Amino acid sequence: MRRYRIWLLFCLKLTLSTNLYAQAEHKLSAKVSLGYSPNIETYFIAEKLAVQHINTFVFDQKDSLYAHQPLVYFAYQHFKKYQNTPCILRIAQLLESLRDSFHDNAEIL
Numbered sequence: 001m002r003r004y005r006i007w008l009l010f011c012l013k014l015t016l017s018t019n020l021y022a023q024a025e026h027k028l029s030a031k032v033s034l035g036y037s038p039n040i041e042t043y044f045i046a047e048k049l050a051v052q053h054i055n056t057f058v059f060d061q062k063d064s065l066y067a068h069q070p071l072v073y074f075a076y077q078h079f080k081k082y083q084n085t086p087c088i089l090r091i092a093q094l095l096e097s098l099r100d101s102f103h104d105n106a107e108i109l
Helices: 002-017 038-054 070-082 086-102
Strands: 024-027 033-036
Touching: 038 070, 038 086
Parallel strands: none
Antiparallel strands: 024 033
16 A cells, blocks of 8 residues: 555655646747647648538638738648648548538637
8 A cells, every 4th residue: 555655655745846838838038938738729720621522611721821910821832742642632621511511610619
């Protein structure tokens, strides 16, 4: 029993002493850092690529340049070569069926 308590306390201390963040952070300069959630951002980039096949989905429009959102714009430019991959085509099918059923993506998020 004593061994179990020591092991439990060790695990608790280890868990509490480590930094657990749901966001990744990238330091751009001494005063500026960029925080983002890889899972959410991956979904939004995939959605923007899939919209090219279904024309529109809530706030995303086909052929939009996203120039008013620099991070989205550069991410879209980087990943747009994947817009015809089987994964993105399947996401487009799913989004189209959700759009026709729910008229929004709130259920996904």
